[in-house]
Structures are given as C-alpha cells and as structure tokens.
Amino acid sequence: MDLRVGVIGTGAIGEDHIRRLTDVITGAKVVALSDINVENARRIADKYGAKFYSTGEEVINATEVDAIVIASWDETHAKYVIEAINAKKFVLCEKPLATSAEDCKKIVGAEIAGERQLVQVGFMRRFDRGYRQIKSVIENGKIGEPLMLHCIHRNRIPGPKHTTEMSIKNSVIHEIDVLRWLLDEDYKTTQVLMPKRSRLAEEGLHDPQIVLLETNSGIRIDIESFVNCQYGYDVKCEVVGETGTVRLPDPANVLMRSKGTNSYKIFPDWSDRFIEAYDIEFQEWINSVKKGIVKGPTSWDGYVACITADACTEAREKGTIVSINIPERPTFYNSTVDNK
C-alpha cells in the first residue's frame, strides 16, 4: 500500500518533491500539504489531489498522513521536525536540519527521548551514483588509505540574497556531510581562505572561498566554493590515497565536434546534476520508512554538519584555524543502518 506523505513547504523544491513522489517514486502518494504562500499551495494541492492545511503542524498531525517531508523555510525546520518526532512520524527534512547547532541538539535530544529514530536529513549526495562508487573504491582498498581530498562546488549564479555565510551553511554543507560519510570520520579543524573576489559577485558577497578541513586521523580536505562561476553547475571530488586516486566523473552528455572544438554540455544547475540522486534518495526513504527504519543521514549527521559549518563560519570571520568539537556520538545512533 502506498505511503501517505504530507509535505510542508511548496516552494520550488517542495513542489519538485511532490512531483517526484507522485510521478517518479513508487509506493507513495502526497495526501496533505501546507505553505505560507496559501494561493500557490492550494493550486498544487488541487493539481496533485492532496489536501491543503493551514499549518505545518496540522499536516504533521493529520491522521491520513504517515510520513512527513519538510521543504519549508530553513528557520522553520527545527520546529516541524520536533513536532513530527512528537507525533511519532517519520520525517525527511531538507538540509539544513536546523539553522543552529543548538536547535539540532534539541532535535537529537527529542529523538532520543522518543526512543525511536525517525528523522532523515536531505543530504542527497549520499545517494549519488558517483559518490557511492567512490565510497566503494575506498572501502575495497583500491586506492589505499585516503590522505587528501580535493573538492569543488560551483554554481553558475547564486540564488537571490545569497550571503558570504550561506556559501558554507547552504552549499559547502553538502561536502561537509558527504565527505564525512565517505571517510567515516569526523573533522578536527577548519580554516577558510578568501581568494581574490570575483567582480561578478553581488555587493557584499565574498565569492569564491576555499574551506580547509582536517579529519581526526589527519586527512586534509580542500573545498572550493564558488557560487558565481558563470559557466555552469560543477561538482568535483578527488580522493587521493596512498596508491591511487578516484574522482567523480562529469555527467554523461553527448560529445559534439563543431566549430573547431570537441565539447559536451555542463549542466546549468544542481537540479539536473543531482536529479537521479534525489530520485534514489526519495525511493530509498519511502522503502525504508515502510520497513520502519531510517537508513539515510540521521539527525546526528545533521547536527554534526551544523557544528562543522558553524566552525567554518567562525574560521572565516576570525581568519584563523578553528577547532571543531564534535560531541561523542550517543549509542542511540550506533544502530543506524548506513546507506551504502
């Protein structure tokens, strides 16, 4: 039987997830939704045959709703996640889990208090075919022990009102999560370099930035964040091991020979680049919720990502190396079945 999903937040990403759950994923249907933009939400409710509710809390507590997807404004994530935990319903929350580590901690506390893992955070890169291949290469010892990672995260242009801080909190946070998952260890220190500023960045935005991370075992990571690169959406990740390297391929697009060049297209934005990862993420989430378990990134992962991002922000502001202090992982989260 189809899992009945309630969606909170029906902006661009929320609506795309509703489409995904309806037209792409098997085993689910969207039955309820809400958004502060009531008119648009009612339109979408009509289109997909879901019921419109005035508040996220109503969606969460609606009896016809089995599980929740949160795609609302970042500042509202924490309260909805906690409401879902209280309602004892599985919830997939778009990243970030919350806008402060403190709020993440509250979520973790609530989940532990409820004695059941219910929360998954929307770090979809763990579901990308390329990252999964890299993880497999590492785990099979094909490149020896990892020593360094070189990563790049470029957007053609940023979303509206993008700030220097958001480059880390909303963008590099994907690398923060997925690299930690690839390496299976936490971070120890961070430092942020500020290269020459692109004149194409909006007033007040320092872009690009380079985030340096060091893991507990000493692996060194550099992440270029460049939200105004102009040419397209581009994500790279190279893991350098003791005996070899592995890196993400470019997505496969047809090869053209024309006008003096050999070329292929680079996708203009993340929705094309990671569409398959989102599809897999949602299908696996639906499948695991039906089994009553959480297999993807947990609220603990969301908390750790938030602590790390905060440390990066501090490092950027102070211009120094900053320690990242990750608390010991509660045994509650040991049982997590990782999504390999």
Next chain:
Amino acid sequence: MDLRVGVIGTGAIGEDHIRRLTDVITGAKVVALSDINVENARRIADKYGAKFYSTGEEVINATEVDAIVIASWDETHAKYVIEAINAKKFVLCEKPLATSAEDCKKIVGAEIAGERQLVQVGFMRRFDRGYRQIKSVIENGKIGEPLMLHCIHRNRIPGPKHTTEMSIKNSVIHEIDVLRWLLDEDYKTTQVLMPKRSRLAEEGLHDPQIVLLETNSGIRIDIESFVNCQYGYDVKCEVVGETGTVRLPDPANVLMRSKGTNSYKIFPDWSDRFIEAYDIEFQEWINSVKKGIVKGPTSWDGYVACITADACTEAREKGTIVSINIPERPTFYNSTVDNK
C-alpha cells in the same frame, strides 16, 4: 489508480520487468503472470503477490488485467500480441515483435482491423538519454544534415546458442530501429561484410560482422556487430553531419588513477548500460497507457525492423547488396505520437 499489468514470460528479462514494475515504476502493479517454467513462475507470483495462470492467453483475458507485457520466447510473441489486440488491451512486447515479417504483418493487420493502436515494441534505446540528446542535436540543426552514421554494438560474450543470424535479428535490430527513429527515414539497401572471424567465437558462429545500410535519402550507416569482444558491453553511435558530429558518451563511471593508468569501468552487459532506458520506457508506457495512447515504437516499427533484419540476413547469406522494400506506411500509423 495503479495500472494492473499481466506479464507473460518470467525468465531473466521478464522477472526483471516485474521487479521494475513493482519497485521502480510508479502507477503500476503486476497482478498476473504465466510461464512455461511453472515452478519458477509460481515462485515469482508468490514473491510479487501476482496470480499465476497456466497460459498467456488466460493472462491476457483475465478481467483483473488492464495491460500486458510480453517477455516470453520470441516464437510466441506474435500469437500473444494478436490475442491482446483481440482482447482490446494495451501490450508492450519485447523485441522482436515477431520472428518473421509475415507475422509482423498479421499483427499490423489485426491492429488496423481493431481500429485502435494498442501495441508498443520494446525498443528501449529510443528512451536512452544519450540517443534522445542525439535526436535533439540533429533536429536543432546543430550538426547540419546527417550524412553518415558509425555505430558499434559489442557484447562481452554472447548468450547461449547464439548464431550468426541472431547477431542481426536479436542484436543489430536495436540499431535498425533506433537509427531509423533518429533519422526519421527508412532504409533502401543493405550489405553485410564478414571480417576475419574471432577465434574466441563458438564453433559455427561468424563473429564479428559489419552491417551496411543506406537510407532512402542516401545516408550511409555502418554497424559493427561483435558479440565476443571480451572486454565489456559497448554501444557507440556517431552521427556525422554537414557541419559537425555528435556521438554517444560512455556512461559516467568514476575515474581511477592507479598502477600507471587512468581508467574507468566499462559495463559488462546491457542490463547495466541501459537500465535507465528500460526504466524510462516502462514509466512512459504506463503513463501513456493510462491516457489511452501509444507513444513509443509501434507494431509498424516492429514490422519495418523485421523486414530490414530479414534483408540484412539475405545480404549476408548471398554476399551481395540487397534492396529493402518497405511498404508504404498505412495512414493508421500516421497519428502515432512519437516519443521525443
């Protein structure tokens, strides 16, 4: 509401389609199945909650069945397709539509007599992202008028009892259909070259072969068919136009640097290479059946592919250039909505 599908033939491919319809595709469920291997069919029926029937005809006529998938032995395709037409049910038949052009013609006749398009043939390459990009490049005039196509179709090793004839009838037939769809024209002549035989081919199998085709407008196509290439499954297609070329990319796999080489994996077989195309094919079929239309390759396409493959076989046997005589397309098939 889910489309209720009956599947005839539950061998490797049939079972994979049942899995696809159940676990991957949205909007469908498998409710009935049959196979000559009763024991295996019963096991699969149990696993997926479908009802086992003794014959394909019973599946087709079962009242709980809305649409049919045929994945049985090639020789049985024609009779099941005609039965489905008679039952006025939509049917997706794995290629080939039939094992003789005569039988294809009967199917076409039955469909026209029934006054409704119901049949789609399982030429999944039309749903491959790469081929679709090529079609779009051609249609947008990015490489000018196409003049030549260079194609390659290699298998690591052939299936059991593979014959010289099967290389064309079961393998090159994919190119025969998809290139005709890419170019939107029929073939005029064919010739088959027999290169030096690989000593790794089984006794009695002449492998590789090179199929030459000429379209009505004079475009020249060469297709290497090599079912014993040993290294992997490999499909290439390059379209050479008046001002540029476009070609299929290799599937994206991670890039390794190790032991003196830069390398990436080539998939070992077609199921990995075209898995996404199969998924899209089935999803679009389900979606179009629900709308009461056929959007993919029709029985006319299956008929034309069969006539072409027969001509190639004749050309191979005689060692000469052979004309391909495609009858005029009945207006009945003009209404076909192509799957772009």
Next chain:
Amino acid sequence: MDLRVGVIGTGAIGEDHIRRLTDVITGAKVVALSDINVENARRIADKYGAKFYSTGEEVINATEVDAIVIASWDETHAKYVIEAINAKKFVLCEKPLATSAEDCKKIVGAEIAGERQLVQVGFMRRFDRGYRQIKSVIENGKIGEPLMLHCIHRNRIPGPKHTTEMSIKNSVIHEIDVLRWLLDEDYKTTQVLMPKRSRLAEEGLHDPQIVLLETNSGIRIDIESFVNCQYGYDVKCEVVGETGTVRLPDPANVLMRSKGTNSYKIFPDWSDRFIEAYDIEFQEWINSVKKGIVKGPTSWDGYVACITADACTEAREKGTIVSINIPERPTFYNSTVDNK
C-alpha cells in the same frame, strides 16, 4: 658533419620542409633548391642561404648536394626520383611517389637495377607517436589478433581544385600506407561507398566517401574520407582485436570550462596535427641517410599504395568490389629496416 640537402619544389610544403631542415632538425642544411616559381624560389634561397638552380635535375646532380627532398608538383615526382637514383643519391619524395602505378613500377625497377635502396616516400604517419603506440600495442598482443579497423580522415575544407578522385589518391592514401604498415599485410579487395553528398562540397566533388578494404587475412577496414567537414582536421583510427581495442587519442590541448560547456580545440589542419610526425620523419631520415640506409617507407611501399589507390578509384567508378593485385615483393626490399 651536416648532410647537405637539395630541395625540389618550394611551394608551401617545400618551404616548410626547408624551415624544418634548417631550424628544427639537427645534422642537415639546405644547400640547393629549385622551383618553377623562380621568384619565390630565389627569395627562399636567399633567406636560407641555399643556391638556386633552374631545374630539379641540376639540384640533383649538383656536387655539393648529398641528398634530395622532392616536394614539387605530383606529376614531376617520378622523373626526379629516377634522376636521383641515377645520381646514386638518397631521396625523400613527398607522397605520392608517382601519379601512376606504372611510373612507381619504373622507379622500383630503376632502384633494383641500381642495386641500392635510396628512396623513401613521405608517408609521415608512420612516424606519428600515436600510430607507433598502436603498432606496439598490436605487436605486444595487448588486443589479440586484429579483426577490424575503423578510420576517419576529415579536413575542414579541401585545398583548391580538389576532385572526387583526389580524396583517395591524395588523402586516403595516408591510411592505405599506414594501416598496411600497422598490420604488416597487403590488401585483397576494395569497395567505395558514396554517402549522401554534402551540399557544402564544391560543384562536381562527391564528398564524403567511405573506402572499404579487406586485407589478405580477412581484416576489414572502413575509412571515412570527408574533406569538407567544416569543424577541423580530424584523424581517427581504432583497431578492434579479439580481446580489446586501441585507438588514436585526440592531440592534447588545454581543457576549458566556459559558457556551459567543457571543451578543447581541434586543430584546423594537418600541419598542426602532424607537425611532430614530420619533424621525426625528417630527423630519422637524416640520421639513416648518414648511415647509408633507408629505414622509412620504401619505393615498394609507394608502389603498393599507388596500386591500391588505383583499385579504390576503379571501385568507386564502377560501384563494385574490385580485387587489388599486389605483385610479389622483390627480395631486394626484404632487407628494409622498418621504422618501428
């Protein structure tokens, strides 16, 4: 001591060879030259400090000239080569060795009569790093026994007054020689396919063409010849063996990401693409002449290429498969030290 070279023909290619011998190659200097364009020849003679002679024969017989380079009008090649043989001087003759097989045969006869190998033909691809790597891969059994070769030879635009016949005689003749050298066997049959004509080709020129060749052992070769491809100069060669394939890489040019694409430049013409091969050809020729031997393609190779090209032309004109009848190689040419 520097080898003193006389150059006959100082058009674009001849002048480039004079520059090469002077500024790039070690161990040689150009001391004499002639050309029917006297004014231009005198200018070049002044520039490089060589002596101008009124006729090629004078250059050949000048006492200060040790060896000859022929880069004059194709029709004059044969007489100058024979003159050089009579003068007992080493000679590097640009392809083709002669404009008819009959004339090639006369050269071979004269060389045998003179009892010394003196002639090398300017098939520079044998000196290309990529083709040499392919030959090494084949000889080391890395892809098993070769079965098929897929080749492409494209020019952006043809030279002035390019004819349908010249596409084979002046362009595909490079493939005819280098593939025979790669495989170490002669050709048995040929056939020429005429694809749809590019409307960008000049009046009277049928372009593109596809040349099919079959070697004595049954290896099948297809060569696309397209002298109006518009986008650049492009040479491809893939050898398909029983266990793997090897192919020429594109020349290494920097990789750009810009305006939505990843791209690299394709060279506009052969002089960029094969500049290194020409340099190596001339350096090795100078080195071997100093040792008193011929290591590159011989007049026999030039003769065989000419017979093959003539057969291709006949096949094109008649539209049939044509036998290629290569005479038995005289033992005189067995001693040839091949340039591996």
Next chain:
Amino acid sequence: MDLRVGVIGTGAIGEDHIRRLTDVITGAKVVALSDINVENARRIADKYGAKFYSTGEEVINATEVDAIVIASWDETHAKYVIEAINAKKFVLCEKPLATSAEDCKKIVGAEIAGERQLVQVGFMRRFDRGYRQIKSVIENGKIGEPLMLHCIHRNRIPGPKHTTEMSIKNSVIHEIDVLRWLLDEDYKTTQVLMPKRSRLAEEGLHDPQIVLLETNSGIRIDIESFVNCQYGYDVKCEVVGETGTVRLPDPANVLMRSKGTNSYKIFPDWSDRFIEAYDIEFQEWINSVKKGIVKGPTSWDGYVACITADACTEAREKGTIVSINIPERPTFYNSTVDNK
C-alpha cells in the same frame, strides 16, 4: 655556425642534455665537459667527441666554449654561474639557481655588475605546450580574471635520499616559477599543510604536503606535492577565472578498451612527461644565445623562486602563515624578453 657548448655535470640529467644538444637540437654541439665522476665523464666525452676537463672552471674558460650548461650537484651551481658571468659567457643553469637565496642574490649582483644578462634558469615548464596554452588563454581574457589555481605535482617514487624539505625546494619550485610566470605577479604569503603521512614514504620523509600561496593581488594557489603516489608522474594545473576555467590536459596516449576498462597510460616519470618542453627549452636557448639575448627565466626569476621556497620551508617548519618578501625588481631585469 653551431654554438659550441660546455657542459658541467654529466650525471643522468647532464648526459641527457648532451644527447639533446647533439641529437635533437639544431645549431649546437657539445665541445667540452667535466664531472667529479671522471671515469663516466671521460666515457661520455669520447662518445660525443667532446673534450674532458678536470674542473668546471676550465670548461667555462676554455676558448673553444661559447656557452655553458650547468647540470652539476646543486651546491655547485652558484660558483659556476658566477664564473660564467665573469667569463662573459651565456649560461643555462639547471634549477635551482643556487641552494640559498643569499647565493642567488650574489649571482644577480654579479650579473648586474657585468652589465649584461647572461643567465637562464632551467625552469622548463615555461616551454611546455600546455602551460603556454594556459598563459595564452589567460592573456586573451578567455576565462576572465584569475582567482584561484589548483595544482598537483606527483611523483611515482622519489629519488634517493629525498627529504621533506626537498619536496618544496626541488619539486614544488617548478610550480613556484611557472605559476608566477603564468600570472605575472609575485607571491605575498605562504602556508604549508601536512596531511596524513603516506606509510609508503621513507622513514623521516613527510609526504604528501600541500603548499598554499597567495599572490600580491590575492589570487589563491594550492599545490599538492606527493612524491610517493605510486601510480605515475602526474602534473595538473587548473586556473579558475571569473568566467571560466582552463587546465592542463593529460599527455596524449592511445586509448585502450580491455578487460572491463577504458584506459590510457600515465607516464612513469618527468622525463617522458616534459621531454618536449626540455627540447623546446634548449632549442630556444640556443637560438636566443646566438642572437645575444636571454629570453627564458632569468637569474632574477631564480632568485625569487628561491626566496619563495625558503618562505614555504619556514612556513612548514613553524606551522604558520609566513610572509614572502620579494625585493623590488631591478630595472636591469625589466628588459627581459619573456618567452611567450
């Protein structure tokens, strides 16, 4: 007339340069040489027809010697360069120009005092086709203003007795010079990161390292130095500009499909990777010396590279960000004709 060259140091690199000057480069011959390994030096002198001298000073001052190549032990570079300046002879000194900035400064002083530019430093990457293409792309504004550079310099295994310090002084120094040339500006600060150590590095060697540099205008550079990467010799350079990126290609090697992978070879060491750059470097040096000028990297460039490398070493030892204080360039070096 050939430039008569004296070579000091006939170890592996010195002997290779003698071969290059003799067999590859035009316009030069090696007439004199010396080395502390007398036996080997005499053997090479015999082989190439050069005169053996007991000391480098004798080579420099020999009347038959027009110009000097220094390929001796690093510690001896400074004294020989100064001797050559005093003898008013052009000299090409392998990098490093000297083992201390102080000695470089003395060389610069001696050259200025002599009132003539005579010294070129053996930074051959400026002559590499790829780096030159990158410089051209930057200068033509194809990627906008450069903001960041990501560089990699990997050796399969290090030479004997390789130390942590040598990774910068002998290896990264190539990047230090060539990136400064690409960007046409000096460095302001440096920092060195020490990733997890490879267990395959010899006792006492910390490998890999990551060198961070900041230019005067704020461009950020990261250089991975990894001398034990095991898989091959690998040099990468990506320049990220405001509107696009450009990067070095891998050297062109044939593409193999075999045993489940598509692959090409990575060169095992620098001599293969940069052989063409060395050839061009020497040919251009010979050509410019004949014109009485220095066109390549000057002693000032050698001095700046040494100051920068020293700062990197200090940064590594102290674990902090270190300022790089480059003195103002004397007008004497403004006249340098750069080798574009």
